[in-house]
Amino acid sequence: MVYLEPAKKHRPPSEDPSTGIRLGVFLGIVVVLFGIIVFRLWFLQVLSGDHYVSLANDNRVRTVSLEAPRGVVKDRDGEVLVENRAGLSVGVLPMDLKNGSDVLARLAGVLDVPYEDIKAKVDKAKQQDPYRVVVLAEDVSETPTVAYLKEHSLEFPGVRVQKSYLRSYPRGPFAAHILGYVGEISEDELNEERFRTLSAGAQVGKGGVESSYDSFLRGIDGRRQIEVDADGRPKQLLETDNPIPGNNLILTIDSQLQEAAEQAIVEGIERAHAGDFEEADAGVVVAMDPRTGEIMAMTSYPDYDPSVWVGGISEKNYEMLNDPAAKNPLFNRAANGLYPAASTFKTFVAATALREGLVGWDTLANCTGRYTVSDQMLRCWNIDGHGEVNLVEAIMESCDVFFYQLGEIFFQQEGPVLQEGVRRFGFGQTSGIDLPGESRGRVPDKDWKRQFGETDELKIWTPGDDVNLCIGQGYLLVTPLQLAVAYSAVANKGKVLVPHLGRQITDPSGSIIHEFQTEVRGELDLAGDTYAALYKGLEMVTSDPLGTAHEAWKGFPIAVAGKTGTAEKLPDDDYAWFVGYAPIDNPEIVVVALIEKGGHGSNVAAPVVRRVMEAYFRTGDTGLGDIEATE
Numbered sequence: 001m002v003y004l005e006p007a008k009k010h011r012p013p014s015e016d017p018s019t020g021i022r023l024g025v026f027l028g029i030v031v032v033l034f035g036i037i038v039f040r041l042w043f044l045q046v047l048s049g050d051h052y053v054s055l056a057n058d059n060r061v062r063t064v065s066l067e068a069p070r071g072v073v074k075d076r077d078g079e080v081l082v083e084n085r086a087g088l089s090v091g092v093l094p095m096d097l098k099n100g101s102d103v104l105a106r107l108a109g110v111l112d113v114p115y116e117d118i119k120a121k122v123d124k125a126k127q128q129d130p131y132r133v134v135v136l137a138e139d140v141s142e143t144p145t146v147a148y149l150k151e152h153s154l155e156f157p158g159v160r161v162q163k164s165y166l167r168s169y170p171r172g173p174f175a176a177h178i179l180g181y182v183g184e185i186s187e188d189e190l191n192e193e194r195f196r197t198l199s200a201g202a203q204v205g206k207g208g209v210e211s212s213y214d215s216f217l218r219g220i221d222g223r224r225q226i227e228v229d230a231d232g233r234p235k236q237l238l239e240t241d242n243p244i245p246g247n248n249l250i251l252t253i254d255s256q257l258q259e260a261a262e263q264a265i266v267e268g269i270e271r272a273h274a275g276d277f278e279e280a281d282a283g284v285v286v287a288m289d290p291r292t293g294e295i296m297a298m299t300s301y302p303d304y305d306p307s308v309w310v311g312g313i314s315e316k317n318y319e320m321l322n323d324p325a326a327k328n329p330l331f332n333r334a335a336n337g338l339y340p341a342a343s344t345f346k347t348f349v350a351a352t353a354l355r356e357g358l359v360g361w362d363t364l365a366n367c368t369g370r371y372t373v374s375d376q377m378l379r380c381w382n383i384d385g386h387g388e389v390n391l392v393e394a395i396m397e398s399c400d401v402f403f404y405q406l407g408e409i410f411f412q413q414e415g416p417v418l419q420e421g422v423r424r425f426g427f428g429q430t431s432g433i434d435l436p437g438e439s440r441g442r443v444p445d446k447d448w449k450r451q452f453g454e455t456d457e458l459k460i461w462t463p464g465d466d467v468n469l470c471i472g473q474g475y476l477l478v479t480p481l482q483l484a485v486a487y488s489a490v491a492n493k494g495k496v497l498v499p500h501l502g503r504q505i506t507d508p509s510g511s512i513i514h515e516f517q518t519e520v521r522g523e524l525d526l527a528g529d530t531y532a533a534l535y536k537g538l539e540m541v542t543s544d545p546l547g548t549a550h551e552a553w554k555g556f557p558i559a560v561a562g563k564t565g566t567a568e569k570l571p572d573d574d575y576a577w578f579v580g581y582a583p584i585d586n587p588e589i590v591v592v593a594l595i596e597k598g599g600h601g602s603n604v605a606a607p608v609v610r611r612v613m614e615a616y617f618r619t620g621d622t623g624l625g626d627i628e629a630t631e
Contacts, residue, residue: 061238062093062226065133068219068243071167073179073209075255076503080170082179082210087166087311088146089138090159092122094130097158098465107159110148111137128200133160135184135201139311166310167210168621173303175258177332178251178435178501180208181309206309208500209249212434216505219246239262247513250504252294260615261285261297264593268576268608269301272598275629277573280604282596284333284480287612290488290581292518293497295433297612298481300333302326335438338477339594342601343381343398343420343548343631344566344577345472347534348486349406350391352421354530358409359535361391367401373467378404381566381631395537398548398564398631401473407467416445418466424524425486427478427494432498432521441482444475473568484592487579489524490538491561491587493531496522538563539584548630549578552606558617559584562609564601564631573597578605582613589616603627 048069071099073082090111090195097103104122108115118136140146146161153159160515183206186209189195194215195204205214222243222419226577227235264281272280287297308317321330328541331337356487371378380386380400386393394402410418423429442448446461453459468474481499489496498519505514538561540546548564561584576598581590593608 002375009631062228063131063223064162064226065540066222066224066241066243067162067164067203068221069245070167070182070203070219071246071508073216073217073249073251074525075253075258076547077255078250079255081175081251081253081255082306083168083170084165085168087139087164088142088148089135089162089164089557090140090145091133091135091162092125093133093158093160094122094126095158099123099157103156103158107136107156110145111140113137125200132201133162135162135164137312138164139166145604152411157617167306168310169306172307173261173305174255175253175299176208176306177300177305177334178208178253178298179306180210180212181206181306182210183309184312207332207436209251209434211436212507213249213502217246217249220244245508248506248508249502249509251501251508252289252296252503253298253501254296254616257287257297257612257615258299261287261299261612262301262303264608265299265301265595267611268593268598268604269364271607272576272595272604275599275603277597277599279573280595281327282333282597282621284337284592284594285478285608285612286334286484286592287616288484288488288499288590290491290497290587293488293499294503295499296499296589296616298334300330300331300337300499304329328576332435332437333480333594333596335433335435335479337479337594338439338441339480339575340476340479340567340569341472341483342567342575342577343400343472344399344483344563344565344579344601345476345478346395346403346470347538347563348425348491349403349418349470350395350537351425351490351524351526351530351534352418353406354533355526356413356417356420357558358413359391359406361529361536364388365394365399365402365405366389367399368492369401371401371404373404373408373464374462376464378467392533392537392540393546395534395563396540396544396547400543403470404467407470410465410470411463411466413422419443419445424522425489426482426522427486431481431485432519434500434502435482438481439479441479442475442477444469449475459470468569472565480592480594482628483577483579484590487581487592488590490531490534491581491590494524494526495520496524535561535584542580548602549580551627551630552578552602552610552624556613556622557619558582558613560613561587562606564606565608566600566602566631574599576604577601578609580606580609580613582617589613600629600631602630604629 031590048291069084074080104118105115108118121134181391182203185198185202185204196605205211222241224240225238227238229235268283269280283301285299288295366388367380367386369380369383386397386399389399423443428441430438430440449461450459458503465474485499498521500516502516504512506512541562542549542560549562553560560582561578567575569575577599579592589611591609593605595604598604
């Protein structure tokens with residue numbers, strides 16, 4: 001049986017409501033999409049137009065930094081100690097680096113630099129500033145390295161060869177610890193306020209006056225804008241801002257005196273070896289003008305050649321400089337080395353005792369060669385004793401027993417009278433010299449020992465501590481520079497000066513833009529008769545037959561005052577000290593000499609000072625034979 005359904009009526013599309021709805025939705029979507037496109041075009045072309053123009057220019061224009069030459073460093077007479085020479089550096093512009101791993105691997109082979117080191121530098125530069133050329137090698141040879149890179153430039157996209165200024169040290173190791181060297185700025189330095197305008201890769205002073213006067217010596221870099229093609233190849237020069245050279249630094253150093261000091265240390269070490277102190281291997285000389293605070297010579301031996309840092313120090317050279325067998329040549333013993341002052345300190349102990357009225361110049365002590373303190377037997381360096389001596393004679397003969405006696409007197413005073421007295425000369429504090437990292441030294445007292453004593457018993461200040469301090473031993477530590485400042489204060493009758501190496505700053509044309517002046521940081525406030533006693537004792541050290549340095553100064557044509565010292569620094573051999581100033585009536589120069597593990601100040605360090613004085617007074621060789629050791 002067949003059932004037939006009635007035929008359905010079909011409405012025309014225009015009469016179907018669902019079709020209209022779908023069409024409306026579609027048209028709405030089209031309108032919205034079109035609106036989004038129009039808005040995006042407006043945003044990109046109007047609101048962000050400048051930004052994208054800038055990006056387009058970055059892809060079209062390269063800015064090349066033009067390094068400014070650092071200022072020249074000269075001695076007081078105009079002799080050039082540090083200058084610049086032209087060099088070539090090889091770097092990479094990260095944004096132009098294509099197939100980076102392959103390019104860097106090839107570049108590592110050409111430069112003979114580990115691939116890992118190059119990659120690390122480039123990866124770091126990408127994060128910091130991909131538009132800056134990161135230098136990978138400095139002082140690169142024109143042939144074959146640079147020639148090969150230019151010949152195969154298509155194989156090294158993004159690699160740049162640039163002209164640079166490299167430091168040159170015409171006299172090699174001469175005055176190395178004064179001058180310092182230049183190197184790439186570190187991450188820690190980038191965070192320092194004085195380097196806030198610099199970016200990674202900048203060259204800054206490292207040590208010495210290169211560091212202290214970096215802001216003067218460092219010029220202002222220029223820039224050159226170059227239009228490049230799609231492959232980064234230069235098309236045309238757009239704009240150039242020339243670099244501004246750094247200012248020049250004129251030092252207080254006298255090169256002839258500096259050279260004499262460096263030679264004298266070597267001679268002093270040889271004297272120590274001849275006297276069976278075969279472990280002697282290092283020394284210091286500081287020569288200072290007691291009228292102005294100018295440092296005329298400062299040398300620390302062993303030294304190093306600053307040129308090893310030019311272009312980046314090799315791993316081999318770095319290991320050599322830090323090898324214990326090299327005796328720490330990078331260390332400036334003059335301003336940073338800490339030593340017991342030994343008998344050179346007695347001058348300041350005597351001055352403090354006289355100032356406080358605890359003794360007079362004619363106070364006597366009977367030196368039998370022995371002295372007992374708190375049931376402990378102490379000996380004088382002269383085991384036979386000096387007999388009855390007053391303060392002046394005690395300085396002349398460096399009598400330990402006299403100063404042992406002073407130590408017990410100081411112990412009986414209220415408060416740290418001795419410590420406060422010697423601090424007036426500049427001990428236990430930095431001198432303020434224009435060098436980085438100067439050591440403070442140490443003047444121990446009850447508070448210091450209470451804080452640093454290892455046991456309850458060792459935290460107690462005893463008479464023996466003051467006794468040891470009075471002969472410059474015990475916990476006392478000084479730098480050779482501090483001794484130069486302190487003896488200058490004696491020589492100039494009371495002015496504690498700030499020592500300095502900078503004399504003038506000049507612009508590139510040579511015009512003076514700054515001149516350093518004498519700076520007084522304190523006054524000793526000593527009575528005239530105190531100076532008279534000190535001067536007499538120090539003069540007799542060299543002039544009287546009983547003086548501890550009489551043999552070392554016999555026949556010298558200029559009257560010299562001074563003080564010997566022989567410091568115990570266990571387990572080493574004794575350290576040899578001598579400090580002298582001259583002429584006695586109107587001192588122009590103070591010289592401090594130290595020979596580490598050199599034995600006696602009288603026959604090892606005193607001749608070093610004599611050699612420096614010969615150079616200063618231009619006496620020529622005044623004759624210096626074998627000297628019998630006293631203190």
